[in-house]
Amino acid sequence: MNVQRIHAIFEKDIKDFMKNMMLITMPFIPIVLSLMYTRFSDGGVLPISMLYIIVGATYSAVTSSIMMTMMAEENEKKTLRGLVQSPASYVDILVGKSLVVALVSFTSLLISLLIVGIDPFLNLKDVIALLLLFIFFLLLGIGIGLFSKSVASTSAYIMPVMFLFGFTPMIEALGIGKESAVSQVANVFPLMQAIHVHENNSWVSLGIIALWSIGAAVFAYICFKKTTTDD
Amino acid sequence: MENSIEVSDLHKSFGKKTAIKDVSFHVEKGEIFGLLGPSGSGKTTTIKILTGELTQTHGKVTALGTDASRFSTADYKSKIGILSDNSSLYERLSIYDNLKLFCKLYNVPLKQIDVMLQEVNLHEERQTTVSKLSKGMKQRVMLAKALIHKPELVFLDEPTSALDPGNMAHIHRSLQKLNEAGTTIFLTTHNMEEATALCDRVAFLHKGELQELDCPSALRYKYSTHAFHVETVQGDRLVIENVPENANRMKELIGNGHVKSIHTDHPTLGQVFLKVTGEELVS
Ligand SMILES: Nc1ncnc2c1ncn2[C@@H]1O[C@H](COP(=O)(O)OP(=O)(O)OP(=O)(O)O)[C@@H](O)[C@H]1O
Ligand SMILES: [Mg+2]
Numbered sequence: 024m025n026v027q028r029i030h031a032i033f034e035k036d037i038k039d040f041m042k043n044m045m046l047i048t049m050p051f052i053p054i055v056l057s058l059m060y061t062r063f064s065d066g067g068v069l070p071i072s073m074l075y076i077i078v079g080a081t082y083s084a085v086t087s088s089i090m091m092t093m094m095a096e097e098n099e100k101k102t103l104r105g106l107v108q109s110p111a112s113y114v115d116i117l118v119g120k121s122l123v124v125a126l127v128s129f130t131s132l133l134i135s136l137l138i139v140g141i142d143p144f145l146n147l148k149d150v151i152a153l154l155l156l157f158i159f160f161l162l163l164g165i166g167i168g169l170f171s172k173s174v175a176s177t178s179a180y181i182m183p184v185m186f187l188f189g190f191t192p193m194i195e196a197l198g199i200g201k202e203s204a205v206s207q208v209a210n211v212f213p214l215m216q217a218i219h220v221h222e223n224n225s226w227v228s229l230g231i232i233a234l235w236s237i238g239a240a241v242f243a244y245i246c247f248k249k250t251t252t253d254d
Numbered sequence: 255m256e257n258s259i260e261v262s263d264l265h266k267s268f269g270k271k272t273a274i275k276d277v278s279f280h281v282e283k284g285e286i287f288g289l290l291g292p293s294g295s296g297k298t299t300t301i302k303i304l305t306g307e308l309t310q311t312h313g314k315v316t317a318l319g320t321d322a323s324r325f326s327t328a329d330y331k332s333k334i335g336i337l338s339d340n341s342s343l344y345e346r347l348s349i350y351d352n353l354k355l356f357c358k359l360y361n362v363p364l365k366q367i368d369v370m371l372q373e374v375n376l377h378e379e380r381q382t383t384v385s386k387l388s389k390g391m392k393q394r395v396m397l398a399k400a401l402i403h404k405p406e407l408v409f410l411d412e413p414t415s416a417l418d419p420g421n422m423a424h425i426h427r428s429l430q431k432l433n434e435a436g437t438t439i440f441l442t443t444h445n446m447e448e449a450t451a452l453c454d455r456v457a458f459l460h461k462g463e464l465q466e467l468d469c470p471s472a473l474r475y476k477y478s479t480h481a482f483h484v485e486t487v488q489g490d491r492l493v494i495e496n497v498p499e500n501a502n503r504m505k506e507l508i509g510n511g512h513v514k515s516i517h518t519d520h521p522t523l524g525q526v527f528l529k530v531t532g533e534e535l536v537s
Contacts, residue, residue, distance in 0.1 A: 031358030035344065035351065042346040101342040105399070108305065108336055109359040110328040251326070253307050253340075 024118070028111045032119025036093065040123055046089050050131035053081040057138040069139055071221060072192040077135050078153065079214045082160035083189025086128040088181050090161055093120060094168025095177045098250055107251045117247070121161055128157065143221065148229065152220040155232040159213050160188070162239035169246035191215050256283040258407050258438040259304065264313035266299055266462075273299045275462045276313070286429070286439040288449040290523075291459035292531050297442040298339060300459070301409050304440070305336050318407055332360060335405035337413050341396045345385040349376060349395050352384060353402060360403035370398040373428040375421060390416040397425065401432060408432075410441040414448060426452055446524035456523070458530045465530045474520040477529050485515045493519075 040046055057077055060069060097103035106116050132153075136144060144153065163184065171177045186193075191214040199206050209215060213235045219228040259281035266274040274296045281287040289297050302308040304317055306325030315322040320330045343352050353367045371377040374394035384392065393416045400408060413429075414422045429452065433439055443449055449456050450470045457467040466473055480496040484507060492507075494500050496518075507513050521529070 027361065028359050031355055034358075035347070035355045038351060039344055039346055100345070101340050102344055104307075104340045105342065105356075106359070108307075108331060109356065110332040110361075111359050112328065252309065253302060254309055 025111070025115055028109075028115040029119045029122070032106070032111065032116055033122045036120050036123040037126075040089075040093075040127070046092060049089055050085050050127050052084045053077055053131055053135040054138065056080050057135040060139055071143060071218060072195065074136075074139055074143060075214055075218050075221075076190055076192055077139055078132065078156065078217070079189035079191065080185070081128060081132045081135055082156055083185040084181075085131050086124055086157060086160040087164035087167070087184050087188075088177075089127060090120070090124045090164030091168035091171070091177045091180065091184075092174055093124070094165055095171055095174045098169055099173045103250060113247055113251070117165060117243075121165075124161060124164070125157070128161075148220050148224060148226075149217075152217040152229060152232060155229065155236055156213055156217055159232065159236040159239050162236065162243045163188070166239060166243040166246045169243070169250055188212060188214060192218065257281065258283045258285075259287075259317045259440065260315070261300075261304075262314045264300070264303065264315060265311045266296075266303060266308065267311050273462050274303075274310075277459070277462070277464045279457055279464060279467055281438060281440055282454075283438055284433070284436060285454040286433050286441070286452050288453035288456040289440070289442045289459060290444075290446070290449055290456050290527060291442075293444075295459040295531075296462040297459060298411055301338060301411050301440070301442065305334065305338070305409055306330075307338075307340065332403065333406045335400040335403065335408040337396050337400040338409065338411040341400070343384045343392060343395055343399070346383065348381050348383055349387070350380045352395065353398060356399050356402055362403050366402055370402050373401070373431075374398045375424050390418065390421060393417065394421065394425070401428075401437075404432075404435070405437060407438045407440065410439065412442055412444065414443065414445065422448070446522065446527055450523045458527065460531045466526075470523050473526050474523060477526045478518065478520045481519050483517050483519055484513055486512045487514050488512070 060073060060077070094103075097106070103116075107113070133141075144150065167180045167184070168177060171180060191209055191212045194206060194209045211231065213232045216228040216231045216235075219225050220232075257280045259279075261280065262278045264274055264277045265272070277296075277300070289300060291297055299308060303310050303315060303322070304325075306322070310322065317325070318330065318333055320327070324330060344355075347355075349371070350367060353370065354364060356362075357364050357366055367380075368377065371380055374397055376391060376394055376398070379387070379391065384395065387395065393413070397410070397413055400410070410429075414425055417425065426448070429439060439452075441452070453470060455467065455469050456473065458465040466476075468476070482492075482494045482496060482504065484492040484494060484504075486492070486507070494504060
């Protein structure tokens with residue numbers, strides 16, 4: 024880790040982000056969604072699952088999607104090779120980029136939660152769950168971005184990531200019974216576990232989210248190693 | 255003399271296809287070394303092995319005293335510069351911002367940006383967005399990027415392929431200056447005049463095998479027919495083979511005062527290229 028190199032990459036990516044019309048609109052998606060939710064609820068309190076859907080929407084449509092697009096573009100345009108050939112380590116490269124995504128994601132999340140009501144999230148375990156979820160979605164974005172090799176092909180992954188991981192609690196709205204296999208599987212997904220953390224104060228659920236993050240880290244690492252050479 | 259690059263019995267295959275066959279050579283510290291050869295002969299593959307972008311199938315490769323297995327270390331990376339077909343720029347950013355990134359990554363003072371932009375003749379365009387540049391301009395920015403940290407050793411894969419003669423001459427002067435300051439340059443080119451003008455030594459690669467390696471003048475001498483081209487005062491042009499039997503004839507011509515000019519016939523490096531790689535010159 025080298026702070027100067029991380030800063031150089033952060034600075035470059037912030038500038039690049041600001042000039043990228045496709046990415047700059049993404050942070051507004053959860054904010055608009057939050058505004059719509061509060062209009063429909065007529066000032067009433069939103070159910071917890073709805074609040075976590077806002078979180079999921081932010082992390083999938085902002086965190087994962089932006090990271091995915093940025094990584095895929097670096098890979099496709101071969102600018103990533105230039106970074107890899109410089110003395111910057113892969114940690115420097117990924118941390119520099121992640122800081123940009125973190126800044127954008129947390130700004131978007133904070134505004135959205137302030138709109139729908141941030142109070143339910145204000146306790147230590149919920150905050151830890153939110154951070155672990157962020158890391159999961161971030162690493163998932165890095166992995167998929169490198170794996171899909173081009174910006175055009177990331178679009179095939181954005182929707183599945185949103186529906187599987189971002190809107191998991193919606194499964195209840197599909198009318199599938201709680202005992203069905205699909206529900207059982209969905210229940211282990213990170214966003215559902217975050218709801219468990221909130222409702223049951225469960226350390227186990229935090230551990231499960233951490234496991235998801237570790238899995239995503241391994242996936243991202245493998246994909247990154249593959250891009251550093253032509254072999 | 256210390257060597258910057260040492261390659262012995264280098265072999266590289268892609269699946270069943272062999273791209274490099276048992277190639278051995280070395281590059282001396284401080285020289286400009288040209289790797290020449292037809293398209294597909296393995297030049298880029300060789301450069302990629304030397305920069306750690308590809309791993310050799312077998313053979314020993316060292317550069318700057320570093321073994322190929324350690325080419326991915328920050329120490330080696332900070333000492334080399336690379337311009338290859340994998341080089342590119344951030345299209346939405348200005349020339350200046352692109353170079354600023356690399357200055358910071360290599361820990362070079364930002365004033366080096368202006369120095370480099372003068373070297374590649376792009377000082378006026380420093381604030382221009384890269385996506386608005388022509389191909390040759392982009393190539394010059396990538397060259398500036400490759401050289402910004404004054405590397406000990408640079409790899410340039412066809413560095414001037416998109417340049418007009420004026421800018422090419424400008425870049426040649428910059429490269430010579432860099433070389434005089436101590437940088438070893440390893441380059442590939444399809445431009446034989448460039449190789450003749452720049453390179454201390456050149457190697458010819460053909461179908462993955464090293465055919466020749468020497469300084470351009472020695473190769474031109476080696477492939478010369480050694481015939482005398484004589485122009486007489488009467489305006490006749492004679493080609494006289496350089497063999498003992500013709501000694502008296504030459505003496506006679508010169509003694510009679512019939513000779514206006516004599517020169518020996520050295521092929522250009524381009525002609526040497528065609529002979530070495532066995533491709534016929536179509537006239
Ligand atoms: N990644 C790869 N996979 C398979 N074959 C490859 C790969 N890279 C190069 N080759 C093959 O290796 C051979 C040498 O290619 P290389 O790119 O080194 O040629 P070159 O001398 O640089 O040619 P040019 O002058 O056109 O740039 C070619 O036959 C090419 O098809
Ligand atoms: Mg090539």
